[in-house]
Amino acid sequence: MSLVSVPLPSFILHSRPYKETSALVDFFTPEGRLRAVLRGARGKSGALARPFVPLEAEFRGRSELKNVSRLEAAGIPNLLASEALFSGLYLNELLIRLLPAEVPHPDLFEHYRATLPLLAAGRPLEPLLRAFEWRLLDELGYGFALDRDIVGQSVAPQGLYRLLPDAGLEPVGELQPGLFHGADLLAMAEADWSAPGALAAAKRLMRQALAPHLGGRPLVSRELFMNRKEPPRD
Known part of the structure; x- marks a missing residue:
């Protein structure tokens, strides 16, 4: 993407201080993940520079590092x-780590935008996280069939399978660590x-699929979540 001037629906994934009064911000938009300098981040714009706030933003610049020319709550x-x-x-970190810069993913953006209110409303977390991980893998071209194995045969409810991340599910004849039951x-x-x-099983599967x-x-x-759950030391 070169010069961007049209308003884009946006969410901030992460921001950090940049120079004296600016912030370096990772945005998620339908046009993809964008990195931009938000000037005057200690003023009105800075108050909006928080994750999970629906925004409308305009960006300018021809390099991968843009400038935010307008930022409004939306x-x-x-x-x-x-x-x-x-x-x-966690969702934000996955997007920062896995999404290439400036590659449009409008459907993934809409899925993310729909997921945040469900998280805020207290809906069960695990189904939301697994659905987002699966959608992200599929959007990036890393998805695989859950009901068919790597040779196209239907997954058998009583069968055992292991994940080959670059190929899909491979049937296995004997019990081994890390396998998945066909019924799951x-x-x-x-x-x-x-x-x-x-x-x-879905949590284990997604961890295996994302790891490579x-x-x-x-x-x-x-790590932050796991440390939070640890009891305080005497």
């Missing part, structure tokens, strides 16, 4: 707290989270 802020807050930070995979394919074990694309670096949001 809806009710999504007030996330406790586990929902950590979940929102079929429940995931239908988003049937009432099936016993489906949510836990995260470059071996741990997710900060996940």
